[in-house]
Amino acid sequence: MTFxxxxxxxxxxxxxxxxxxxxxxxxxxPARLVGTVAAALTLLAAVPLVFxxxxxxxxxxxxPAVRPWHELDLPWVPGLELRFHLGVDGISWxxxxxxxxxxLLCCAYTMWRxxxxxxxxxxxxxxxxxxxxILGTFLxxxxxxxxxxxxxxxxxxxxxxxxxxxxxxRRAARKFALYTLFGSVLLLVGVxxxxxxxxxxxxxxxxxxxxxxxxxxxxxxxLLAVAFAVKSPLWPLHSWLPDAHTQAPTVGxxxxxxxxxxxxxYGLIRVAVxxxxxGARWAAPVLGVLAVAAILxxxxxxxxxxxxxxxxxxSSVGHMGFVLLGVxxxxxxxxxxxxxxNVAHGVITGLLFFLAGAVKDRTGTxxxxxxxxxxxxxxxxxxxxxxxxxxxxxxxxxxxxxGEAFAxxxxxxxxxxxxxxxGVLAAVGGALTAAYFxxxxxxxTHNRPSPAVAQLGPGLAGAELTAWVPLVLLALAIGLAPTLxxxxxxxxxxxxxxxxxx
Amino acid sequence: xxxxxxxxxxALLPAYLAAGTAVLVLITDLLLARPRATIAVAALGALxxxxxxxxxxxxxxxxxxCVDADCSWIFGGRAALVxxxxxxxxxxVLGLSVPALRAGRSPVGEYCFLLACSMTGGVVLGAAGxxxxxxxxxxxxxxxxxxxxxxxxxxxxxxxAAVTFFVVSVVATTLTLLGAALLYAVTGGLHxxxxxxxxxxxxxxxxxxxxxxxxxxxxxxxxxxxxxVPFHAWAPATYDGAPLPVxxxxxxxxxxxxxxxxxxxxxxxxPADQTGPVLALLAVLTMTVGNLVALRQRRTxxxxxxxxxxxxxxxxxxxxxxxxxxxxxDEARSAAYAAAVAYAVFFxxxxxxxxxxxxxxRPAGADGGTLADLRGAARRHPWRAAAFxxxxxxxxxxxxxLAGLFAKVTVVRALLDGGAAWLALVVALNAVIxxxxxxxxxxALWAPTPRSAPIGGGIAAVPVAGVVxxxxxxxxxxxxxxxxxxxxxxxxxxx
Numbered sequence: 001m002t003f004x005x006x007x008x009x010x011x012x013x014x015x016x017x018x019x020x021x022x023x024x025x026x027x028x029x030p031a032r033l034v035g036t037v038a039a040a041l042t043l044l045a046a047v048p049l050v051f052x053x054x055x056x057x058x059x060x061x062x063x064p065a066v067r068p069w070h071e072l073d074l075p076w077v078p079g080l081e082l083r084f085h086l087g088v089d090g091i092s093w094x095x096x097x098x099x100x101x102x103x104l105l106c107c108a109y110t111m112w113r114x115x116x117x118x119x120x121x122x123x124x125x126x127x128x129x130x131x132x133x134i135l136g137t138f139l140x141x142x143x144x145x146x147x148x149x150x151x152x153x154x155x156x157x158x159x160x161x162x163x164x165x166x167x168x169x170r171r172a173a174r175k176f177a178l179y180t181l182f183g184s185v186l187l188l189v190g191v192x193x194x195x196x197x198x199x200x201x202x203x204x205x206x207x208x209x210x211x212x213x214x215x216x217x218x219x220x221x222x223l224l225a226v227a228f229a230v231k232s233p234l235w236p237l238h239s240w241l242p243d244a245h246t247q248a249p250t251v252g253x254x255x256x257x258x259x260x261x262x263x264x265x266y267g268l269i270r271v272a273v274x275x276x277x278x279g280a281r282w283a284a285p286v287l288g289v290l291a292v293a294a295i296l297x298x299x300x301x302x303x304x305x306x307x308x309x310x311x312x313x314x315s316s317v318g319h320m321g322f323v324l325l326g327v328x329x330x331x332x333x334x335x336x337x338x339x340x341x342n343v344a345h346g347v348i349t350g351l352l353f354f355l356a357g358a359v360k361d362r363t364g365t366x367x368x369x370x371x372x373x374x375x376x377x378x379x380x381x382x383x384x385x386x387x388x389x390x391x392x393x394x395x396x397x398x399x400x401x402x403g404e405a406f407a408x409x410x411x412x413x414x415x416x417x418x419x420x421x422x423g424v425l426a427a428v429g430g431a432l433t434a435a436y437f438x439x440x441x442x443x444x445t446h447n448r449p450s451p452a453v454a455q456l457g458p459g460l461a462g463a464e465l466t467a468w469v470p471l472v473l474l475a476l477a478i479g480l481a482p483t484l485x486x487x488x489x490x491x492x493x494x495x496x497x498x499x500x501x502x
Numbered sequence: 503x504x505x506x507x508x509x510x511x512x513a514l515l516p517a518y519l520a521a522g523t524a525v526l527v528l529i530t531d532l533l534l535a536r537p538r539a540t541i542a543v544a545a546l547g548a549l550x551x552x553x554x555x556x557x558x559x560x561x562x563x564x565x566x567x568c569v570d571a572d573c574s575w576i577f578g579g580r581a582a583l584v585x586x587x588x589x590x591x592x593x594x595v596l597g598l599s600v601p602a603l604r605a606g607r608s609p610v611g612e613y614c615f616l617l618a619c620s621m622t623g624g625v626v627l628g629a630a631g632x633x634x635x636x637x638x639x640x641x642x643x644x645x646x647x648x649x650x651x652x653x654x655x656x657x658x659x660x661x662x663a664a665v666t667f668f669v670v671s672v673v674a675t676t677l678t679l680l681g682a683a684l685l686y687a688v689t690g691g692l693h694x695x696x697x698x699x700x701x702x703x704x705x706x707x708x709x710x711x712x713x714x715x716x717x718x719x720x721x722x723x724x725x726x727x728x729x730x731v732p733f734h735a736w737a738p739a740t741y742d743g744a745p746l747p748v749x750x751x752x753x754x755x756x757x758x759x760x761x762x763x764x765x766x767x768x769x770x771x772x773p774a775d776q777t778g779p780v781l782a783l784l785a786v787l788t789m790t791v792g793n794l795v796a797l798r799q800r801r802t803x804x805x806x807x808x809x810x811x812x813x814x815x816x817x818x819x820x821x822x823x824x825x826x827x828x829x830x831x832d833e834a835r836s837a838a839y840a841a842a843v844a845y846a847v848f849f850x851x852x853x854x855x856x857x858x859x860x861x862x863x864r865p866a867g868a869d870g871g872t873l874a875d876l877r878g879a880a881r882r883h884p885w886r887a888a889a890f891x892x893x894x895x896x897x898x899x900x901x902x903x904l905a906g907l908f909a910k911v912t913v914v915r916a917l918l919d920g921g922a923a924w925l926a927l928v929v930a931l932n933a934v935i936x937x938x939x940x941x942x943x944x945x946a947l948w949a950p951t952p953r954s955a956p957i958g959g960g961i962a963a964v965p966v967a968g969v970v971x972x973x974x975x976x977x978x979x980x981x982x983x984x985x986x987x988x989x990x991x992x993x994x995x996x997x
Contacts, residue, residue, distance in 0.1 A: 185930035
């Protein structure tokens with residue numbers, strides 16, 4: 001085994017073993033510590049994947065369009081075309097690191113505060129299991145394995161929401177589980193439509209269509225796209241998201257918004273578009289229209305929200321709309337925009353949920369009308385919230401800008417009346433995004449302190465700062481140097497576009 | 503034609519072992535009259551039968567009772583798998599019965615004898631090569647169950663359940679026999695392979711209305727045994743009234759028996775273009791109705807019963823692919839049969855684990871109780887509740903119940919290979935409905951305990967009888983192992 005393969009296995013094995021170790025540790029606090037250490041080791045294993053990479057400098061035709069830096073391919077269940085085939089490349093690596101980072105931050109945050117409902121030990125163990133599922137989804141290069149890891153996430157996340165969530169948690173958790181299962185069973189059917197037609201589940205071979213007929217590709221793309229649209233989520237399949245995000249505990253919301261949604265968009269790029277390019281070209285206009293609808297509707301709904309977590313949740317619908325618009329253009333610019341939008345949204349929305357959770361924990365309310373004047377009593381918290389909100393609305397120089405701007409540019413570049421209109425409407429949506437975030441800031445940070453806010457102290461706990469500072473720095477870093485993400489993604493995206501829209 | 507047949511006793515060894523177990527149990531009970539010895543003999547016999555089946559099946563196909571090329575006893579890979587699984591299920595059910603037997607709720611000798619008889623039917627069923635052997639074996643499997651269902655002393659529900667089961671089952675048997683007779687009238691053959699060959703060679707026979715009627719009646723009769731909708735109404739009432747271990751046996755071994763019989767006639771005897779549409783319809787109805795009704799159940803065993811109706815739909819689903827021409831190629835057909843068998847094996851393991859967990863969570867000899875009785879079970883019995891949760895999640899087909907996930911995957915794959923995408927979608931959407939109620943039970947296990955515990959029910963802090971714990975542990979471990987190595991089942995099912 002090469003060092004890269006060891007790292008690939010370690011990235012999955014460390015959180016899995018960590019979860020077992022956490023469950024086996026009898027006392028609560030040491031168990032949480034074990035979990036945090038496991039999450040930290042996972043991040044340490046994920047980062048060096050970028051070194052010593054095997055790949056192209058430039059992509060030329062006649063080569064498979066996916067060329068992982070590191071690869072591990074073992075047989076598992078030949079009867080179901082399932083191979084334990086892992087690999088990492090420029091499209092998946094940023095998401096792998098983001099997942100490892102956010103899980104670590106959530107585990108560290110749990111060291112300090114365990115939400116009501118159950119033991120912190122179980123919560124950390126579940127977070128680690130969720131991490132295994134998400135990382136596996138990003139690393140899988142076998143369609144069936146991809147589906148398997150996609151499913152792994154579902155029940156632990158359900159348990160996190162149902163066990164540690166807010167007042168209406170059971171309903172929200174059920175809704176989440178049933179919606180996402182609906183998506184993943186379609187994924188299952190889609191995967192085997194592809195496998196039955198192409199005779200293989202190897203994503204490296206399949207990327208580019210593998211000679212599947214047009215009809216098969218259309219059917220496969222429809223199934224896969226709907227499956228990923230539920231997860232992403234794409235309007236009108238998004239209605240599980242606000243409930244789940246609002247009811248989930250802070251760490252649950254962070255993982256949900258930060259990385260879980262990315263499984264959908266990543267799947268759309270790598271699996272749906274990659275495997276059924278003809279289907280993707282056929283459905284691109286529909287996808288684009290729905291994406292822009294998501295942007296506009298998400299923003300309009302946000303303008304009318306009165307609860308802070310719900311507002312951030314709906315803002316995710318809008319942001320993921322930009323990501324999906326980028327994918328729908330099927331151009332290199334668009335896919336790049338989608339990738340950086342993914343990462344930026346993970347960082348910023350993760351931060352926003354942490355901050356919203358902090359506000360809710362301190363004041364005991366999330367209703368905007370009962371929150372005002374935060375900067376009077378808790379200026380640091382208010383400052384961070386303002387930073388995150390401004391990053392999220394896409395101020396140039398911060399992470400949120402690139403994804404949204406380039407998605408619009410990509411749409412306009414495609415040209416034609418439809419895409420130009422979509423680009424313009426998306427830009428209007430961007431303006432609306434600014435409107436509702438500024439409204440949020442005006443209501444929460446300005447004015448006189450409300451009774452709930454008046455009793456706050458200005459201090460922030462060390463654990464909170466530990467969890468937030470990396471995200472603040474990343475939001476700045478990606479904003480100032482988008483090449484952190486785009487540099488590694490450029491070649492694989494060109495290769496993908498090379499086979500998708502020749 | 504020679505009058506004296508040479509009999510291959512090695513091929514018959516599993517049947518000898520199973521029947522011998524029944525006889526030995528009877529004798530032990532008469533002579534020693536010690537419950538412990540009786541149970542031990544039955545358990546050893548079941549284990550021996552499983553080992554015998556596996557050993558005989560490891561070699562090449564063995565045939566005996568042959569008339570020319572047609573044999574009534576064909577012991578191949580499938581027969582070995584069925585024999586071993588039925589014997590192991592019997593062993594498991596026997597383990598689950600120990601607390602109730604100790605508590606004196608049922609007469610030990612009779613109970614073990616009947617269970618061993620039923621096992622004999624199951625073992626013979628897998629090897630049956632003609633319709634008469636098949637139907638006799640199926641009856642041998644079912645007949646002792648009428649009594650076992652009603653064997654809970656002093657329980658009115660138990661007696662009611664037994665009567666319901668008896669009446670429905672007898673009607674089903676009559677229908678099956680009628681179908682067999684009509685087929686004989688049309689073709690003059692009873693051997694499955696011969697029937698298949700005759701109907702394939704002479705299309706004019708296949709087009710006779712009488713043949714269609716025979717096929718329909720035969721299938722309907724067997725559909726009763728697997729509790730497929732619309733012939734399912736007996737199952738929930740019977741499961742709920744029966745003692746828990748017997749309900750476990752009904753939903754695993756007995757259901758497997760029905761499936762094997764159905765598979766034997768569909769695979770070998772009947773024309774696929776006639777059975778396919780019927781089976782597709784049965785599968786869709788069965789899973790949909792089973793899942794929808796299960797959503798509303800409040801009693802644990804009833805919920806499991808309805809869920810096992812739905813599961814029968816998933817088992818039948820791959821056979822529904824035969825309805826389409828693309829599903830009738832040799833390759834697609836064998837994939838469909840293998841998928842049905844594989845699903846059934848995954849299912850019985852998970853179902854046994856689920857019933858074992860319910861038994862372990864309830865006082866000795868009690869019935870399944872309501873879902874409210876299970877609330878908060880995880881706080882008192884974390885391991886048993888975890889095993890129950892794993893089994894339920896597996897039945898729903900989600901990780902960490904990987905065995906159940908691979909079962910669903912196998913079915914969907916077989917359907918798509920056979921070109922029946924619509925049926926694959928129905929299976930997939932049903933899995934979503936299924937999750938709703940499996941999740942409700944699983945969530946109840948970890949829910950906070952109600953303030954006032956219900957009188958006489960609830961999760962009493964009962965020390966679990968060691969044997970039940972062992973059965974639960976073994977079934978759970980088997981489910982976990984199969985979850986990581988599903989190829990084991992797929993290989994066996996494909997033989």
